[in-house]
Each structure stands twice: as structure tokens, then as C-alpha cells.
């Protein structure tokens with residue numbers, strides 16, 4: 498495996514005991530560079546391999562909807578790992594205590610983990626690093642081109658990172674080996690999955706959604722369906738929220754239940770000049786990896802200070818502009834604005850766990866227009882996105898909101914009230930693009946009482 502994927506968080510000699518892969522973001526067995534690395538090290542050191550996942554009882558705004566998706570996916574991981582003779586442990590409780598304790602109790606020789614640019618995860622990893630006495634290695638198994646290799650700085654926009662990524666793709670977009678059953682002889686623990694749901698300290702009112710079946714197997718089916726039935730039409734129909742043209746793969750990518758690298762490898766077998774393939778790969782690789790770049794190099798990825806200077810200055814100049822409408826969090830959450838189109842987008846998210854990509858832009862920009870300040874707009878946007886979207890709590894979400902509200906990765910546009918030089922979107926623009934009425938028919942008419950019960 499290309500060692501440029503690895504960051505040596507704590508360097509020391511690898512001793513004798515088992516190797517532990519502390520799984521976090523990449524919740525899959527297939528095509529997972531972090532697991533592959535731990536597996537290769539196990540063979541090289543003639544030792545044993547154990548996988549552990551620590552389930553925290555609450556995480557950002559995640560609710561039962563996202564926990565259910567994750568836990569059901571983890572059950573499949575347990576099954577798949579057991580087939581490979583690799584024990585899977587699920588620890589619960591304070592992560593900073595549990596992982597060092599697990600390392601110690603198992604007399605491990607090496608701790609491997611995956612990569613996530615979010616602050617909360619990086620802080621966990623820092624604490625674990627300070628508490629373990631063995632080598633601790635991190636593998637970027639999320640980005641095709643590891644984030645620290647693609648660029649050593651905060652990139653300005655897609656056009657600045659694109660050539661860097663494209664140049665490195667031949668080196669990193671290579672096939673991933675399939676793991677073979679290990680001959681080790683360590684037994685697997687029995688995980689009491691029913692109990693797991695009982696210890697969560699989360700909002701149980703936001704229910705799991707039926708349309709997205711969790712897990713690696715389901716992710717493969719979703720991808721197959723996209724390639725066979727939707728991909729042809731992707732570039733033409735992707736901005737029409739009435740057309741079912743998107744891949745719907747984002748929840749699976751977010752929870753690491755599928756590898757973007759595998760998807761790109763599969764698509765490389767098709768005609769590379771096809772417009773749909775080109776535009777899908779642009780989103781999957783360039784835009785997605787640009788989000789990781791933003792969160793990795795900008796600790797203010799989720800607040801006003803993270804915006805470009807031109808955007809901050811312009812938004813500051815328009816702070817006192819009169820807003821035609823002002824709503825509070827509850828009114829936004831309950832879809833009680835004057836705008837049926839906005840309400841429909843909000844309800845699509847609350848009901849299905851995934852708002853259409855085009856509507857996400859309109860939705861976020863209107864929050865900027867209808868709140869007292871850009872800070873409040875961003876806070877409300879992040880809160881709702883993280884609470885209801887299956888794919889929320891993700892660099893793509895923080896960047897999507899920062900793009901819409903703070904012009905991140907965008908340029909300055911014609912100045913106007915409230916928005917300043919941030920790109921503007923309006924109802925009439927949507928009307929020109931798609932059949933607004935039929936979108937409102939579909940999502941705006943749901944029984945709101947039962948939805949927010």
C-alpha cells in the first residue's frame with residue numbers, strides 16, 4: 498500500500514502484541530485502506546488483528562435516524578469480519594477512556610485508525626495519542642488522493658485543487674486488494690445489539706427512514722441501480738429535484754459504508770468522455786475532496802470566521818439591511834415560512850432524510866435572507882442539516898452551508914441587500930429551472946402534525 502496514505506501520529510517500534518484497527522469514519526470491510534493497512538501489518542509482524550469501534554452515546558446533532566443507520570451497518574461489519582476470522586469489538590462510553598483501556602487490556606503493539614478532518618474527531622485522536630504508549634498510525638481511507646498529499650494548504654476553490662488532484666490520480670486511484678480469511682485463533686465477543694439502543698442519549702423523535710437501507714450490501718445495490726438506470730441522464734437531470742437522477746450514495750459515503758475509490762474505479766471502465774460520467778466524477782472526487790481540504794486546513798469551517806475576507810466584509814456591510822421576513826429556529830424547523838417551496842425542501846429533509854442537492858442551495862440561502870445575521874443563519878443551517886440529513890455532520894455539509902451563506906469556494910457576485918456579494922438565488926430562478934409546483938405537491942403537502950410529533 499502507498500505509504501503516503503499514512504500519518505504517523507505516534508512513532509515507536511512495533512512490539513509483539515496484536516494490532517488494533519480503531520474504526521471510526523470508514524465503517525466497511527471492503528475497500529478500506531485503513532483495514533488493509535492493519536491487515537498487512539498483522540501479516541508482516543506475524544501477529545493478530547482486532548477491530549474495535551467505540552460508540553459514543555451522543556454525537557453532534559445525530560438522532561435515532563442516523564444512529565440506526567450506523568448501528569445496523571455495524572452489525573453487518575461484525576458478520577463480515579467474523580467471516581474473515583477478525584474479532585469485532587464494540588466499546589461504549591467515553592472514547593478518551595475506552596480506546597486507551599482497550600489497547601492496554603489487549604497488550605496491543607500498534608494502533609491504526611482512519612482519517613476525519615472534523616474537530617471533534619481530531620480532538621479525540623489527540624487525547625488517545627497522549628494516552629497510549631504504542632505506535633499510532635492514521636490512514637486516509639476516505640479521499641482517493643490523501644488530503645495531505647492533494648495539497649498542503651487551504652485551497653481557494655475547485656479550480657485550484659482540481660489540477661492537483663488530477664495529477665495525482667494515476668498514483669492513488671489504484672485497485673484495492675481483497676482481504677483473505679486470517680488463520681488467527683482468537684474468539685469474537687458477543688455483542689448485545691439490543692442493549693446498544695437503550696444506552697443512547699439522543700433525540701428519538703427523528704425516526705429512521707425506510708428508503709435508505711443501511712449497510713455495505715445495500716450501498717452496492719444503490720450504486721448498481723444508479724449506474725444501470727440513472728447515470729446516463731445525470732448531467733442533464735441532476736439539477737431537477739423532481740427527477741430521481743442523483744445517485745443517493747451520500748449517506749453511504751458519509752458513514753463509510755462504501756468507498757469512493759471503488760466507485761471511481763468502476764466508473765473508469767466506462768467512456769471517460771461521457772458528460773454524465775465526467776460530471777459525476779467531478780462531484781465525487783473534486784468537490785468531495787475539496788470539502789475535506791477545507792475542514793482539514795480551516796478550523797473555522799463551521800463559523801463566520803471561516804469565510805473569505807471579501808465575503809466577511811461584504812456581509813458585515815449588509816448586517817443592518819432590512820430583512821423582509823425574519824424567522825426563528827422553530828419556525829424554520831417546522832417549515833412555517835411564507836414560502837411553500839422552502840417549506841417543501843425542509844419537509845423533504847425531515848421526512849426522507851435527504852434533501853435534493855439543488856434544493857439544499859436554495860434552502861440555505863433563504864436562511865441567510867430570513868435571519869438577523871449570517872452567524873445565526875449558519876448556526877440554524879448546521880443544526881437542521883446535522884439533525885435531519887442522513888449524510889449530515891460531514892465536511893460536505895459544513896462546506897455546502899459555508900458556500901451558500903459565506904461564499905466559500907465561490908466568487909463575489911453583484912451586490913444586493915442582505916446577501917452583499919454572496920451569490921443570490923430566488924423562487925423565480927427555481928421556476929425557470931424545474932416544475933416548482935410539482936415539487937411542492939410532492940413534499941409540501943405532508944401531514945406536519947404527525948411529522949413533528
Ligand SMILES: Cc1cc2nc3c(=O)[nH]c(=O)nc-3n(C[C@H](O)[C@H](O)[C@H](O)COP(=O)(O)OP(=O)(O)OC[C@H]3O[C@@H](n4cnc5c(N)ncnc54)[C@H](O)[C@@H]3O)c2cc1C
Pocket residue numbers: 735743744745746747748750751780781782784785788852853854855857858861882886888889890891893894895896897898901
Ligand atoms: C447547504 C448544503 C448542505 C449540504 N449538506 C451536505 C451534507 O450534509 N452531506 C453531504 O454529503 N453533502 C452535502 N451537500 C452536498 C450535496 O448537496 C450532496 O452531497 C448531494 O446532494 C448528495 O446526494 P447524492 O449522493 O445523491 O449526490 P450525487 O449528485 O449523486 O453526487 C455523488 C456524490 O458526490 C459528492 N457531491 C455531490 N455534490 C457535492 C457538493 N456540492 N459538494 C461536495 N460533494 C458533493 C457527494 O459525496 C455525493 O454523494 C450539501 C450541499 C449544500 C448546498
